[in-house]
Amino acid sequence: MKFLLKKDEMFSFMLPEFLVERRGDRCIKCRVCERQCGFGVHSYDEMSNTMRADEMKCVGCQRCAVMCPTKALIIRPHPSDYRPNANWTREKIQDLKKQAESGGVILTGSGCDKPYRIYWDHIVLNAAQVTNPAIDPLREPMELRTFLGRKHDKLEFAFDGGEIELVTELYPNVQIETPILFSAMSYGAISYNAFKSLAMAASEYGTLFNTGEGGLPKELRKFGKNAVVQCASGRFGVDPEYLNVAAVVEIKIGQGAKPGIGGHLPGEKVTKPISVTRMIPEGTDALSPAPQHDIYSIEDLSTLIYALKEATNYEKPVSVKIAAVHNVAAIASGIARAGADIIAIDGIRGGTGAAPKIIRDNVGIPIELAIASVDERLRREGIRNKVSLIAAGGIRNSADVVKAIALGADAIYIGTPALIAMGCTLCQKCHTGICNWGICTQDPQLSKRLNPEIASKRLVNLLKAWSNEIKEMLGAMGINAIESLRGNREMLRGVGLQEWELEVLGIKGAGE
Amino acid sequence: MKFYDLFLDFSRKLDELIPRIRVQGDLAEIDAKDLTHKEINDLIRYAVFEHNCNKIRLLNVVGQRYIGTRIFSRNPRKISVEIFGYPGNDLGAFLAGHKIVVHGNAQDGVGNTMDDGEIIVHGRAGDVVAMSMRGGRIMIRDDVGYRTAIHMKEYKEKVPVLIVGGTSQDFLGEYMAGGRVILLGLYSAKHRGRYIGTGMHGGIIYVRGKLEPWQVGREVGILELSSEDFKFLEKHVGDFCKEFGFNADEILGDKFVKLLPVSKRPYGKVYVY
Numbered sequence: 016m017k018f019l020l021k022k023d024e025m026f027s028f029m030l031p032e033f034l035v036e037r038r039g040d041r042c043i044k045c046r047v048c049e050r051q052c053g054f055g056v057h058s059y060d061e062m063s064n065t066m067r068a069d070e071m072k073c074v075g076c077q078r079c080a081v082m083c084p085t086k087a088l089i090i091r092p093h094p095s096d097y098r099p100n101a102n103w104t105r106e107k108i109q110d111l112k113k114q115a116e117s118g119g120v121i122l123t124g125s126g127c128d129k130p131y132r133i134y135w136d137h138i139v140l141n142a143a144q145v146t147n148p149a150i151d152p153l154r155e156p157m158e159l160r161t162f163l164g165r166k167h168d169k170l171e172f173a174f175d176g177g178e179i180e181l182v183t184e185l186y187p188n189v190q191i192e193t194p195i196l197f198s199a200m201s202y203g204a205i206s207y208n209a210f211k212s213l214a215m216a217a218s219e220y221g222t223l224f225n226t227g228e229g230g231l232p233k234e235l236r237k238f239g240k241n242a243v244v245q246c247a248s249g250r251f252g253v254d255p256e257y258l259n260v261a262a263v264v265e266i267k268i269g270q271g272a273k274p275g276i277g278g279h280l281p282g283e284k285v286t287k288p289i290s291v292t293r294m295i296p297e298g299t300d301a302l303s304p305a306p307q308h309d310i311y312s313i314e315d316l317s318t319l320i321y322a323l324k325e326a327t328n329y330e331k332p333v334s335v336k337i338a339a340v341h342n343v344a345a346i347a348s349g350i351a352r353a354g355a356d357i358i359a360i361d362g363i364r365g366g367t368g369a370a371p372k373i374i375r376d377n378v379g380i381p382i383e384l385a386i387a388s389v390d391e392r393l394r395r396e397g398i399r400n401k402v403s404l405i406a407a408g409g410i411r412n413s414a415d416v417v418k419a420i421a422l423g424a425d426a427i428y429i430g431t432p433a434l435i436a437m438g439c440t441l442c443q444k445c446h447t448g449i450c451n452w453g454i455c456t457q458d459p460q461l462s463k464r465l466n467p468e469i470a471s472k473r474l475v476n477l478l479k480a481w482s483n484e485i486k487e488m489l490g491a492m493g494i495n496a497i498e499s500l501r502g503n504r505e506m507l508r509g510v511g512l513q514e515w516e517l518e519v520l521g522i523k524g525a526g527e
Numbered sequence: 528m529k530f531y532d533l534f535l536d537f538s539r540k541l542d543e544l545i546p547r548i549r550v551q552g553d554l555a556e557i558d559a560k561d562l563t564h565k566e567i568n569d570l571i572r573y574a575v576f577e578h579n580c581n582k583i584r585l586l587n588v589v590g591q592r593y594i595g596t597r598i599f600s601r602n603p604r605k606i607s608v609e610i611f612g613y614p615g616n617d618l619g620a621f622l623a624g625h626k627i628v629v630h631g632n633a634q635d636g637v638g639n640t641m642d643d644g645e646i647i648v649h650g651r652a653g654d655v656v657a658m659s660m661r662g663g664r665i666m667i668r669d670d671v672g673y674r675t676a677i678h679m680k681e682y683k684e685k686v687p688v689l690i691v692g693g694t695s696q697d698f699l700g701e702y703m704a705g706g707r708v709i710l711l712g713l714y715s716a717k718h719r720g721r722y723i724g725t726g727m728h729g730g731i732i733y734v735r736g737k738l739e740p741w742q743v744g745r746e747v748g749i750l751e752l753s754s755e756d757f758k759f760l761e762k763h764v765g766d767f768c769k770e771f772g773f774n775a776d777e778i779l780g781d782k783f784v785k786l787l788p789v790s791k792r793p794y795g796k797v798y799v800y
Contacts, residue, residue, distance in 0.1 A: 119799025246640075250659035250678065254642045255599040255623040282792045294661060294682040295704055299729055299791045304702055308677045309636055309655050318592065318616055321534055322639065325568060325596040326621040329535075354532060371798075398530050 028112050030105075031070035034093045041087035042066060048079035048088060053449040053461050076442035078451035110372070121373065124445025124455065126272055126366040126409065126431055129376045133364075134383035134516070135415045139525060141506045143493035150495050152486035158496035159482055161426050163263065164188035164332035165356040166400040186356065187332050189262045192221035193482040194420060194497055197474075198361075198407055198430030199245055199267065199336070201227025203280050203289045203301065204368030204445070206462035208470065209437060209454045214238040215467055216474035223262055225428070228252070228278065228303060230292040236260045243334065246323060248277060249303035251293040255326060263357065264323045265334040266316070268307065271365025271408035274338030274379045278303035279369065284448050286457045317353035324354070332356035332403075339363065339385030339408070340378075344392035350402070351393060357403045359428060360385050365408025366431045368455060369446035382408045383422065387520045390423020390502055399502075413484035422520065423502040436477040437470045538565040541573060548574060555580040560587040564615065568597040575606055588612030590634070599623040605644070616653075619646045622663065635672070638665045641687070647770060651693070660687040660706060664763075667691045668771045669714065674698045679730060681705025690767045697721045700786070701744075704729040709763060711778060712736045723747070724786050726794075732786040733760060735778065747786045756785060 020026060035056065044066055049057040054072045057079060059065075073090065080088040096105050110121055143149040150157070165186040173180045197217055202210040204227060217224035218241040225243040230252015239260030246253050247267035258264055269275065280289075280301035290297040310316050320333050334357035335350045337343070343360060350358050362382025367375065386406040393399040406419040407428035419427050435441070438452035445455035453464035489495065492506055500506065508525040509517045517524055531537075548570050549556045555574035559567050567585065574580040575598055583606065585594065592615040595608050599621070607626040613634070619627050620639040632650035636658065643662040651669035657676045662685040670693030677698065679687055687706040694712045697720050704727075712718055712735050724732060725744030733756065738749060752760075760779060768775040 113799060117799040120797055122798045248678075250640050250661075250680075253621075253640055253659070254661070255621050256601075258621065259599060279794065279798075290682070294685070295680055296682065296729065296791075299704060300794065302678075302702055302704070302726065302728065302794070304678065304726075308674055308701070309639060309658055318636070321564075322593055322596060322617045322620045322636075325564070325593040326599065328572075328597055328599075329565075352530065354534070401530060 025116055027071075027116060029071065029109060029116075030095050031073065031093045032109075033070060033073040033075040033090050035068035035070050035073055036089040036091070037066055037068065038087045038089070041085040043085055043087075045084060047082050047084060051078050051082045051451060053451050053456070053458065054444075074442045074444045075440075076444070076451050077440050120371045122369055122446045123372040123375060123443050124367060124369055124447075125434075125439075125441050125443045126364045127376050127379075128443070131363065131381060132516075133409070134381055134512075134520065135409075135411070135418055137510050137512050137516075138383070138418050138507050138520070138522065139510055140414070140417060140421075140488060140492065141508070142491040147493045149493050150490040152483075152490040155490075155495065157486040157489060158498065159193045159485060161191050161194040161497060162188040163191065163334075163357055163403040163405075163426060165402060168400065187330055189223070189332060190221075191223060191426065193478055193485075194424075194426035195416060195478060195481060196222055196243070196405065196426055196428050197224040197433050198365075198428035199225035199227040199243070199265070199270075200368070200430060200434075201229030201245075201251075201280075202232065202292055203227075203229040203284060203457070205434075205454055206450070206456055206465060207232075207288065208462050208465040208467050209434075211235060212437060212465065212467045212470035212474060213433060214241065215471035216478065217241040219471065220475050220478045222478065225265065226252075226261075228267060229280075229289070230294065231257055231260070232288075232292045245336075246319075247303055248305070248307040249301060251295065251301060251303070254294075258323065258326050258331075259328075261327075261331060263332050263334050264327060265336055265357075265359065266307070266319055266323070266355075267336045268310070268316075269336070269338035269340075269361070270367060270370075271338050271361030271363055271379055271382070272367030273370035273374045274340050275305060276370060276374050277305040281448070284457050289457060313349040313353050316350065316355075320354045334359055334405070336361060336407075338365075338378075339380045339382055341380065343380070343385045344388040347389040347402075347404075348392055348396055348398070351398050355402055357405060358389070359405040359407055360389060361428070362386075362406070362408030366434070367445070382406050382410075382419070384516075384519050386419060386424050387422045387504075387522075391521055394423075394502070413481040414488065416481060417485055417488050417500065418507060420497060420500050421503050421506045422522075423504075425501060432477065433474055436473045437465060534563055534565050538563045538569075541569050544570055545573070550574065550578050550580060553580050554582040554584065556584045556586065558587055559585050559589075559591060559612070562591065564591040564593050567591050567594060571595070571606075571608070572597055575604075576600070581606055583608045585610045586612070588614050588631075590615040592616045593618075593620055595619045595625055595627050596621055598625055619644070622646070624663070632669075633667075637667070638663075638689075641665070643685070649771070654696075656691075657687065657689045657706075657708075660689065661685060662687050664688040665690070666767050666770060667693075669693045671695045674701060676700045676703055676706070676708045676732075678702040678704060679706035679708070681730060688763055690763055692767065692771065692773075694718045695720045695723075698723075698725065700724045700727050700730070700732050703727040703732070703788075706730045707759070707763075708732045709760065709767075710734045711764070711767070713773070713778070718742065724788070727786070727788045728791050729788060731756075733783055734786065735781055735783050737782070738784060738786075743786060746788055746790065748789050750785050750787055752783050752785055756783075 228247035363379035406424035654672035724747035
């Protein structure tokens with residue numbers, strides 16, 4: 016705790032964000048909390064034999080509360096508050112004070128936490144009653160297998176006696192066992208162990224993880240057939256082998272948490288192993304420019320799409336990931352015409368390892384509206400089969416997955432849910448490089464808290480649980496394949512939505 | 528509106544194209560007239576992997592993209608491709624250690640994210656030359672366009688080198704994170720490019736002649752050369768002169784300056800946690 020100020024040093028006017036309550040009757044002074052906190056909240060005072068807490072440092076990640084053997088700790092939002100004011104919330108006042116003290120752009124981590132309408136919670140699903148039978152997924156086959164990539168308008172077959180032969184040469188497609196993929200989270204943004212856990216889980220369950228733009232460490236290239244490898248504006252870690260070991264190559268144009276903003280891995284996070292994978296010297300900032308400097312138009316995008324197809328001998332689907340923004344449907348149409356096989360669209364609630372808070376909380380549109388309008392536009396133009404659509408940003412449970420697919424997605428990306436499965440508590444401090452759960456950090460002491468064997472099991476459990484729930488919901492609707500749900504908006508009804516919202520979503524109101 | 532795949536829908540099957548190729552020993556000659564970029568690379572692969580050719584000669588090239596991009600293989604064979612004509616964008620993009628020589632001008636994106644190898648252009652090149660290049664060497668005899676060597680990077684022994692005989696337009700070396708750029712300015716009295724090295728945080732740019740402070744980004748400083756720098760220039764400018772027939776001593780005798788980033792972390796202070 017700070018009592019003395021240097022000359023010209025400002026006294027901070029900030030309030031603590033969290034209250035650290037230590038119940039004396041339970042605390043045995045074992046100092047576990049002290050060792051567990053990478054932010055240095057807890058300390059032990061030998062003179063008085065007491066545990067102390069510096070609340071100003073607490074981020075509310077709950078690591079100490081979970082690890083405390085006697086459950087002596089309660090961490091909750093600090094009750095001290097300013098005079099209630101609907102306009103000037105505590106957060107707004109605190110942010111402003113922080114800027115007055117530093118002059119900086121406020122950085123944050125994870126997804127937008129502002130109360131924009133969550134459309135998932137205003138959409139209900141249908142179920143079969145009397146006029147069509149429901150299906151019991153426990154006893155009947157249910158198909159969640161999904162193929163990502165461009166599909167033909169028509170297939171040609173040759174009939175030779177009893178033999179039927181497919182004449183059409185299929186476009187490269189990737190098979191996944193459930194329509195859930197792990198979103199792009201780079202090694203650098205997340206720890207090696209977290210990255211490896213995602214790779215292991217994707218490989219075990221038969222789905223894909225996404226390397227982000229931090230490269231793929233050599234020893235993890237064996238997971239390549241379950242990898243989406245990114246080629247982003249910084250081109251970090253991109254070499255011909257990296258592209259060729261992958262299942263899918265993804266061009267990252269934008270990210271839901273920070274549309275129009277580049278990436279910035281601060282130099283202190285570029286440790287030796289990170290520098291090896293990104294192929295940059297230790298300690299340098301890894302700057303990913305906001306635009307890709309060879310892409311200033313749809314034509315330029317097309318150039319890079321085909322450069323990547325050339326570099327991978329036309330064997331892999333090429334995906335283009337964009338943030339959901341105002342003209343997303345027109346942009347997606349352009350991307351499909353530019354030759355992409357997959358379009359991934361990331362909504363405003365998509366997570367991040369670091370983004371300016373003002374951008375995260377104010378730029379972009381919700382994924383529900385974006386995916387619905389893109390699907391509708393591509394259908395109207397007769398090119399929906401040219402691309403697979405992946406919805407990302409703000410999916411929280413299996414019902415959201417089902418709703419996203421019924422709105423037109425082929426599959427969905429999960430980032431935040433995967434992190435939560437591994438231990439994340441959404442404290443939003445990813446950008447600091449300190450993560451007490453060993454996920455979003457490069458500190459070897461902290462990252463070894465995450466055991467890839469166990470964390471990957473948690474991830475596989477999550478995929479299994481969601482997949483089973485999806486089968487239950489499909490069965491209830493009387494559908495036995497995810498294919499029949501895709502873009503099937505008849506299965507959705509809106510509750511408490513305005514007319515324009517129903518129109519964009521392309522669904523009826525409940526009762527209609 | 529009918530959907531066309533801009534490239535695939537107009538490409539012919541390899542069997543139809545085989546008459547275009549003439550194999551003599553380990554040299555394959557391909558007449559690229561009217562071929563799409565995919566057809567050219569299909570033929571190059573056919574020559575390299577079916578006929579074991581190590582040398583490719585492309586004739587009548589007019590604007591076809593990605594030449595040399597599709598010869599990645601896990602065994603480290605080095606293929607040399609000689610181009611007569613005017614290759615299109617992304618010449619040698621993601622190039623995996625091969626050599627490309629162009630007898631003519633090149634367009635945008637020469638050596639885009641090139642991994643290793645060599646590209647030599649007997650002529651000029653367009654914008655974004657050597658973008659995100661991470662290894663190997665590119666030599667352009669004449670001028671280059673805008674945004675050259677953007678985000679070029681280096682790692683350990685892998686240090687990419689770009690040598691430009693002429694000068695460059697604006698934004699040379701923007702975001703540059705590593706590698707070496709040599710700008711010789713052989714054909715004009717002055718360099719006119721602006722914003723040189725904006726956001727640069729690694730690597731070195733050598734410039735023959737003079738640069739005014741307003742021409743460079745605020746993230747770089749203009750410095751004098753050390754003896755090590757001259758040794759480096761001697762080798763690469765020497766190779767350049769040998770390739771294009773200039774007098775190296777004359778060029779190296781002139782005044783050079785070098786641009787270095789002032790910080791490895793140009794934007795470290797903008798953010799607050």
